[in-house]
Amino acid sequence: MALKLSEKPRVLIVGGGYVGLTVAQQLQKKxxxxGGVVTLVDPLPYMTYQPFLPEVVGGHIEARHAVVPHRKHLKDTEIITGKVTSVDHEAKVAAIGLDDGESVEVPYQDIVMAAGATTRVFPIEGLAENGIGLKTIEEAVGLRNHILERLETASVMTDEAAKKRALNFTVVGGGFAGIECIAEMEDIIRAAVDQNPRLAQSDVRIVLVEAMGRIMPEVSEEQAEGVVEHLRGRGVEVLLNTSLGSAVDGELTLISMKDKSEVDKFAADTLVWTAGVAANAVARSSSFPVDERGRITGSATLQILNENGEVIEGAWTAGDIAAIPDLTGAGPGGFCVPNAQHASRQAKVLAKNLFSVRFASGEISEYKHESLGAVAGLGLYKGVGNPMGVKLKGVLAWAAHRGYHGMAIPTVERKLRVAGGWVNEMIFGRDVTPLRDLEDPTKAFVEAAGGKKKTASK
Ligand SMILES: Cc1cc2nc3c(=O)[nH]c(=O)nc-3n(C[C@H](O)[C@H](O)[C@H](O)COP(=O)(O)OP(=O)(O)OC[C@H]3O[C@@H](n4cnc5c(N)ncnc54)[C@H](O)[C@@H]3O)c2cc1C
Incomplete structure (x- = not known):
């Protein structure tokens, strides 16, 4: 039986993250x-509020509250849970792989390419088998549980080498995501160790590896140095000009970026990789031109451009998948950096322009946005940032971080759920309970039934 789809002229949105959700919200009713229909395609049934992922690792935010469900908030949008695998703009058809393994071809009048970015990974031996990223809510939940589980298990280990390995935590990548992640990890590790009389803080090793000579390019050098000092003060080993050479079987080899010599070698059960993002590969599976970084080339009006720099009719893009000119001149190479600040604002301009071109006067505007600065949370009551150019650190920066993102997460319902969780934490304290067997939830039942797990039939 064919998938039931609207026959109305379609605005097809590829990706329901920052850009896709906002464009759908702005356009669905109009x-x-x-007389048309807005269709949103995403393999996930929700938008992930990625700036909250470190707080999910830290346990300040309940995982479900850091995502915004499409169906609840896009009542006038046709939703397809699936993955766009190719786009033929000449025929104006997108191929979508569905969860049940089937695929469907969906025709459209206008398309919005908004599939964001994926973690940028280098071919390092053992990384894929032993690492974890921080780009999805599942990774944040998995990482939190893994850390807490390793601590609990280490506390009953009698094999010293295995215990050491369980208590070694390494993050690669000193950008915003990596720094927020390691700071939250340090916070939660210390809190869990404090609750466990069989562990001492000195048993734990927490290492940050950064290939450049500095961290956090979004803040001033002075502030970045302050963060390095702050983390070192908390017992985090910050290794600059260093990279991961190999991670085979969880044996990490760190090498110097200066002379490629070995800096350190140790085994670790926890390896988090946050060394940047790359435009989603669906860009290359479309008939649109991409630049040398795989990004779809867009104009300041958020329209997709052909090889000659001319606007392609009915084709729009924004966010991390796109190379959009930064008209303020501040962006590296003249393009907007891939962040939520740009993605959510570009989405609003895109929605307005698309509607005007297709259904109204045709008048359109260019996207131009002066950065509001950046602010990072570094664990409970700690932070750093330069919102609106004002340098902040400590509790003020942390409050600014929470204030900004608490307001920025889409929908009032999610804002209140997140804020409610923060209040609960203030009242009841930090929760460091690991949930067991998340990857094998039928284990208890199989044991109770005395049976063997049925292997999935193909
Ligand atoms: C840990 C972390 C912290 C961050 N913190 C900040 C911050 O503090 N401030 C800030 O400004 N930015 C921050 N960012 C960056 C910000 O989250 C991104 O720039 C923003 O999400 C980009 O929005 P987008 O809509 O382009 O992509 P996304 O929000 O990533 O959405 C892309 C969507 O496309 C879907 N998709 C993927 N492939 C397909 C396909 N083939 N077909 C259909 N759908 C597809 C995905 O499932 C996803 O829902 C952070 C990012 C991370 C990872």
Missing amino acids: VKAA
């Missing part, structure tokens, strides 16, 4: 009233 397009419906104009």
Whole structure:
């Protein structure tokens, strides 16, 4: 039986993250009233509020509250849970792989390419088998549980080498995500160790590896140095000009970026990789031109451009998948950096322009946005940032971080759920309980039934 789809002229949105959710919110009613339909395709049934992933690792935010469900908040949008595998813009058709293994071809009038970015990974031996990223809610939940589980298990280990390995925690990548992640990890590790009389803080080793000579390019050098000092003060080993050479069987080899000599070698059960992002590969599976970094080339009006720099009719893009000119001149190489600040604002301009071109006067505007600065949370009551150019650190920066993101997460319902969780934590304290067997939830039942797990039939 064929997938039931609307026959109305379609605005097809590829990706329901920052850009996709916002464009759908802005357009769904207007397009419906104009006789069309907005269709959103995403393999996930929700938008992930990625700036909250470190707080999910830290346990300040309940995982479900850091995502915004599409169906609840996009009532006038046709939703397809699936993955766009190719786009033929000449035929105006997108191929979508569905969860049940089937695929469907969906025709459209306008397309919005908004599939964001994926973790940028280098071919380092053992990394894929032993590492974890921090780009999805599942990774944040898995990482939190893994850390807490390793601590609990280490506390009953009698094999010293295995215990040491369990208590070695390494993050590669000193950008915003990596720094927020290691700071939250340090916080939660210390709190869990404090609760466990069989562990001492000195048993734990927490290492940050950064290939450049500095961390956090989004803040000033002075602030970045302050963060390095702050983390070192908390017992985190910050290794600059250093990279991961190999991670085979969880044996990490760190090498100097200066002379490629070995800096350190140790075994670790926890390896987090946050060394940047790359435009989603679906860009290359489309008929649109991409730049040398695999990004779809867009104009300041958020329209996709052909090889000659001309606007392609009915084709739009924004966010991390796109190379959009930064008209303020501040962006590296003249393009907007891949962040939520740009993604959510570009989405609003895109929605307005698309509607105007397809259904109204045709008048469009260019996207231009002066950065509001950046602010990072570094664990409970700790932070750093330069919102609106004002240098902040400590509790003020932390409050600014929470204030900004608490307001920025889409929908009032999610804002209140997140804020409610923060209040609960203030009242009841930090929760460091690991959930066991998340990857094998039928284990208890199989044991109780005395049976063997059925292997999935193909
Ligand atoms: C840990 C972390 C912390 C961050 N903190 C900040 C911060 O503090 N401030 C800030 O400004 N930015 C921050 N960012 C960056 C910000 O989250 C991104 O720039 C933003 O999400 C980009 O929005 P987007 O819509 O382009 O992509 P996304 O929000 O990533 O959405 C892309 C969507 O496309 C879907 N998709 C993927 N492939 C397909 C496909 N083939 N077909 C259909 N759908 C597909 C995905 O499932 C996803 O839902 C952070 C990022 C991370 C990872």
